[in-house]
Amino acid sequence: MAVVPYVLDRLHDTSDPRCAVLFLHGGQQNNLEPVEKKHASWWRINAMAKRVGAFDGTTVTYVIRFGARGWNDPSAPSPVGDARAALAEIRENHPGLPIVLVGHSMGGRTACRVADEKGVIGVVALAPWLPEGEPIAGVADRDVRIIHGTRDRWTSAPLSKVWAERARSVASSVEWTSLRGVGHFMFRRVSTWNGFVTDSVAEIRAR
Template identity: 45%
Template sequence: MAIRKIDDRESVPAGPGADARAVLSIVPASGETRGVALVLHGGRSKSFESVRGRHLSPARMLPFARALHNGGARDGLAVWTLRNRYRGWNGKDMSPVQDARWALSHISREHPGVPVYLLGHSMGGLTALCVADHPQVEAVVALAPWLDARTPVKPVAGRRILIVHGTMDRWTSPANSLAYARRADGVAKSVDYVALKGAGHFMFRRVGLWNSLANGFILDTFAARSGHDPRGGADAFRSLLPASAGLPVVL
């Protein structure tokens, strides 16, 4: 599996810690690229410390990226994993939003018109929902996202959305996530919300179900667009979350 990296400090706005770099790790599809999954990690409320590969937030997303590649690469799904410049959201700077838009601009240049699927955890879930208005984005998975009543739903208009939140999360609010899902219902193309009983913020408990839901949703959406069912991913996902599911689904 050949991994290509894009590392470009000049493509994102300068600021505190201006020597920090956003890094994209790209695992290509086998053959023609029919879709791109962009994986976004979590972080802190405020920090201009550079993100390192050894930090837990980006490392936590690597199994999701590997599973997406294993499930979709042979049918044309490329997987791009973003490592942000800074560990923090940083208030009005919204640093990870700047980085995610930089990543999306690279995807657009390399794969114009190809559908993009966003997968983010915690701060990365908030970021994914904020940048969903990019014209190539078709679906968003937000795992234990960091949301509040001010989080706008306009960016997800016309997109498929899945939010998964553990009922025992003490870092971000399951209630805020469910409230966001209800606000987005009727704005987004579809909204699914799953409450995982007994699961916390860092996805240690019921890890298999976190992965099955997140990756299955993206593979299901990709299958509907491409006409391929990557290794049964669509069927497996819909066995967990039927199309008739309401808000919330408790698993």
């Protein structure tokens, strides 16, 4: 199957940006099919970015659409390469601007992997896929905020909490929040998910 390039969309802009936020969508463990706008993983994070991405009016907001739907090769995960390329593009567009990553599910895992990129100051991970043994080096000297539903059946809240505890040894700060009775796809308590993103980005920027 031919490799499809990622797509980077700019949703919110400002004449005097003080921060950039990159939203990263979820995916599957193995799937080489290209991501399309009809796929729930993409439109879910895109809808969130449209709702909350304006923040305080000083933020430029981007959403990435990965080239492939899956994580795929563990030694060279598909979304990680795409995210690093997208961050290089954002830095070229906005030299010196601090960047916060907001990722859901596989996008949360990707964000934690690429947070070591120049300019990134923090990660907001929503129901992140952080399996046992997932590296923590990417969030060294970064601020990390995680929220996970207790009824998630797709990714593990206990494992993301374990990862968060491990990450405290290298990160500038880590906070893990439990969302009782909520599953993976952010369909319930939408305002809580959105509020968590808004508050976390503001907190990370202020540190």
